[in-house]
Amino acid sequence: MExxxxxxxxxxxxxxxxxxxDGRRLDQLRPIKLExxxxxxxxxxxxxxxxxxxxxxxxxxxxxxxxxxxxLPDRAVLRCRYRMAPFSVDERKNPxxxxxxxxxxxxxxxxxxxxxxxxxxxxxxxxxxIEVLQSDGGSRCAGITAASLALADAGIPMRELVAACAVGKxxxxxxxxxxxxxxxxxxxxxxxxxxxNANLVTLLQMDGILTTSEFExxxxxxxxxxxxxxxMQQEALKKKYLVxxxxxxxxxxxEVVA
Amino acid sequence: xxxxxxxxxxxxxxxxxxxDLVANGKRMDDRTADSYRPxxxxxxxxxxxxxSAQVYLxxxxxxxxxxxxxxxxxxDTPDEGVLTVNAELGPLASPLFETGPPSEQAIELARxxxxxIRESKAVDMKSLVLLKGKxxxxxxxxxxxxxxxxxxxxxxxxxxLAALASAKLLKAELKGxxxxxxxxxxxxxxxxxxxxxxxxxxxxxxxxxxVLEEEQVMNARLTVTIEKNGNICAMQKGGLSGxxxxxLKTIVHLAVQKAAENRAKILAAAKG
Numbered sequence: 001m002e003x004x005x006x007x008x009x010x011x012x013x014x015x016x017x018x019x020x021x022d023g024r025r026l027d028q029l030r031p032i033k034l035e036x037x038x039x040x041x042x043x044x045x046x047x048x049x050x051x052x053x054x055x056x057x058x059x060x061x062x063x064x065x066x067x068x069x070x071x072l073p074d075r076a077v078l079r080c081r082y083r084m085a086p087f088s089v090d091e092r093k094n095p096x097x098x099x100x101x102x103x104x105x106x107x108x109x110x111x112x113x114x115x116x117x118x119x120x121x122x123x124x125x126x127x128x129x130i131e132v133l134q135s136d137g138g139s140r141c142a143g144i145t146a147a148s149l150a151l152a153d154a155g156i157p158m159r160e161l162v163a164a165c166a167v168g169k170x171x172x173x174x175x176x177x178x179x180x181x182x183x184x185x186x187x188x189x190x191x192x193x194x195x196x197n198a199n200l201v202t203l204l205q206m207d208g209i210l211t212t213s214e215f216e217x218x219x220x221x222x223x224x225x226x227x228x229x230x231x232m233q234q235e236a237l238k239k240k241y242l243v244x245x246x247x248x249x250x251x252x253x254x255e256v257v258a
Numbered sequence: 259x260x261x262x263x264x265x266x267x268x269x270x271x272x273x274x275x276x277x278d279l280v281a282n283g284k285r286m287d288d289r290t291a292d293s294y295r296p297x298x299x300x301x302x303x304x305x306x307x308x309x310s311a312q313v314y315l316x317x318x319x320x321x322x323x324x325x326x327x328x329x330x331x332x333x334d335t336p337d338e339g340v341l342t343v344n345a346e347l348g349p350l351a352s353p354l355f356e357t358g359p360p361s362e363q364a365i366e367l368a369r370x371x372x373x374x375i376r377e378s379k380a381v382d383m384k385s386l387v388l389l390k391g392k393x394x395x396x397x398x399x400x401x402x403x404x405x406x407x408x409x410x411x412x413x414x415x416x417x418x419l420a421a422l423a424s425a426k427l428l429k430a431e432l433k434g435x436x437x438x439x440x441x442x443x444x445x446x447x448x449x450x451x452x453x454x455x456x457x458x459x460x461x462x463x464x465x466x467x468x469v470l471e472e473e474q475v476m477n478a479r480l481t482v483t484i485e486k487n488g489n490i491c492a493m494q495k496g497g498l499s500g501x502x503x504x505x506l507k508t509i510v511h512l513a514v515q516k517a518a519e520n521r522a523k524i525l526a527a528a529k530g
Contacts, residue, residue, distance in 0.1 A: 070261055079261040099365045105260035106362045106496075113262065113498040125261070190493075200500030204480065206493035207377045212510050215490055219503060 007090060013170040013182055020182070022051070026175045029165070029225055034146070034236035037153045044154025046236075048146035051179055052136035055143050057150040061126035076121040080109035082143055084132040104140050111144050111164065111193040111203035117157040126156060137180040138166040144193050144203065149233055153240070163229040164193035164203060167218040169210060174218045176225055190218050194226035260362055262498075266354070269474035276475045280460040286472065287316065291465045292512060295409075297520065299416065299527035301424040309425025309446065311528070315413040316469060319351075319405035322417035324425045326446065328388070328437050329396040339386025339394040343372035345401040345414065352406035366494070368401065370411055371418050373492040374452035374483035375399070381422065382447035388432045395430060397422075397446070408470035411481050411494075415454035416524055423448060423528035451525065452491050453517040454483040457509045459497075464505060466516060480509055484517035 010021050018026060030051035039045035042058035049055075065071035082104040086093050108130065116126065128151065130143040141164035148162040168178040170186040183189050188208025195202055201219075210218065279285060289295070295316030304310035309324035329340060345368035347355045355361075360368075375381060386395035399421065401414045425446040428439040458468035458476040468476060478497035485491040490510065495501070501509070 070264075072262065072264060075262075077262045079259050081259040099369060102260070102362050102365050103369050106366060107494075109260045109262070110496060110498060111500075114500060118262075127259075195500065198500075199502050201495070201503065201506060202478075202500035204493055204495040204501070204506070206490060207373050208491070209377065209485065210490045212488075212490065212514065215510055216507055219506060223503065 004090075007181065009185055010181060013185060014173060014175075020170070020175065022179060026173055027221060029177045029228065030179065032229065032232055034149065034232055036149050036236050036240040042150075042154075044150045044152065044156070046146040046149035046153060048142045050136075050138065050142040050145075050177070052134055053132070053139050053142045054134040055139060055146055056131045056133060057143065057146040058129045058131075059127065059147075059150040059154040059156070060129075061154065062121035062124035062156070063127070065123060065125045070125070071123045074122050075118040076116075076124045076126050078109055078113055078116060078118060078126050078128070080105050080112070080128045080130070080147075082108050082130045082132070082140065084135055084139070088132050088135045107203055107205065108140060108144055108147065112147060112151070112162055114198070114200065114202055115148065115159045115162055115195055116151060117159065120157055126151070135180070137178050137183040138191065140164070140203075141166050141191050141193065145229055145233065149236060152237055160195060160197050161230060161233045162193050162195055162202060163226040163233060164191065165222050165225040165229055166191040167222045167225075169208060169214060169218070174214055174221060176221050190215070190222065192219065192222035192226065194223055196227060196230050265474055269471065272471055273475045276471050277461040280463045280465060280472070285465065286469050291463055294467045294516065294520070295469070297416065297523055299420050299524060301420050301528055301530060307421075308427050309421040309423075311417045311420035311424065313413045313417040313420065315409060315416070315467070317405060317407035318409060318413045320410065320413040320417045321402040321404055322414065322421040323400045323402070324421045324446070325398045325400070326425070326427045327396050327398070328393060328430065331387070331391060331394040335383075336391035337387055338383035339381070340396040341372070341376060341381055341383070341399070342396065343368045343375065343399045343401070343418070345371070345403065347403045347406070347410075351403045354406070355403075366496070367411055367414060370454065370481055370483075370492065370494045371399070371401065371414050373494075374415060374454055375418065375422070378450040378452040378483070378485035378491040380419075380448055380450040380452055382449050385447045388430060388437060393432060393437065406470065408473045409456050409467050412454050412456050412467060415452070415483065416520060419451055419453060420524050420528045422446060423451070423525060424530065451486045451521050452483050453521045453524065454481050454492070455513040455516045455520070456481045457512070459499070459501060459505065464509060466512065480506070482510055482513035484514050486521065488514050488518070
């Protein structure tokens with residue numbers, strides 16, 4: 001197969017009943033699937049599916065800093081790489097790092113810095129690798145949601161988990177968690193990352209046109225969604241450690257029998 | 259890969275002084291939290307560029323050049339010209355800058371300026387088409403940082419708008435396959451005037467237009483770009499911590515006001 005059918009511009013992003021192209025209401029998230037600890041070698045890992053987004057995050061560290069000169073005497077250096085696979089988008093992405101990826105690596109790192117207790121591990125690095133295997137709009141936010149799970153899975157002390165979600169404007173309405181088509185043909189995109197207990201927005205970007213009141217409404221929608229996602233993150237972590245507990249109990253039982 | 263930057267040792271020693279000053283309603287250069295540094299704009303310094311502007315924002319100094327050339331459009335936008343924004347944070351501007359490929363700071367700076375111009379549809383891209391899908395005019399906005407004393411984003415944004423608004427070009431037309439230029443200069447068609455305004459959270463206080471010392475100790479930074487009708491057209495948060503929802507609301511409203519003040523100064527300077 002040489003060419004897949006190209007996605008066409010939908011006639012309407014919202015129908016007369018206020019339903020979006022994928023059947024969602026304006027304030028509805030796409031289905032989210034979270035998994036923790038799915039890589040063998042990485043110290044921590046997580047996988048997220050949000051709509052058609054499929055993103056894998058691996059965390060290494062705290063480990064010795066390489067090159068040594070980037071090490072800081074009073075805290076760990078947090079390093080982050082956001083990367084999109086060449087096959088993750090409609091038209092093949094050149095595997096060379098793009099300016100967009102470099103910018104996103106920076107803003108994602110900055111969204112995570114305030115929750116990691118970096119001062120416990122001076123002179124080390126904590127590395128976060130975000131691999132977007134399939135991209136469907138809102139991949140930086142899904143990446144942050146998964147990255148904070150992977151950090152927790154690596155056993156790195158954190159103040160709390162960071163949750164992220166984008167809102168946008170389509171056909172004049174503020175809508176939650178834009179899909180690829182909605183982002184492309186919509187009027188604005190506003191990705192937000194939130195640290196719930198500290199009440200801090202640690203990632204905020206915007207492109208498109210929004211009035212100040214649309215921004216305020218969108219921000220409230222995004223923060224509400226982040227609360228929901230934060231709950232899902234906690235469940236995903238619990239689920240992994242419940243499985244470990246069950247396995248351990250089973251082993252204990254067989255040992256007793258033997 | 260992006261990693262936590264090192265803070266210069268002097269900045270660490272000054273940290274407490276800067277934060278205490280701001281907490282007491284003062285600043286390094288005797289400004290109030292919501293006031294901007296003196297702004298000076300000169301246009302047309304570079305005769306070989308279609309448009310140019312040199313901006314002094316306090317002691318920060320930025321030169322922006324606009325060049326317009328003929329090129330090919332992107333396949334997904336055959337009926338639009340091309341806009342390219344690039345930023346050079348050269349080693350002459352600060353001991354913090356090094357030679358080599360563009361740093362993530364330079365890339366972020368260029369992309370934030372690009373977003374403001376692109377999303378507000380400032381440059382009339384449709385008017386830059388010579389032959390649909392084949393030949394268009396390409397607008398290069400090159401930002402040169404000459405002296406870094408903080409808030410480069412705003413200085414670059416002001417410079418970019420002044421350079422675009424003062425840019426002049428020959429009328430290009432297609433004769434057969436060749437591009438011919440008609441005599442007589444005309445202005446680059448602009449539909450909007452985006453202006454970036456940057457805020458920093460120093461301690462618990464929000465200040466506008468941070469100087470370098472404030473940037474080095476800030477918790478977080480937010481740039482809000484406002485277009486001519488007072489709507490937001492781009493935003494970018496930076497820094498290691500974040501903002502509360504209430505702080506964001508305050509910032510956005512202040513940004514609208516500051517952008518309007520600066521826009522008037524920029525357009526007056528561009529007229530010459």
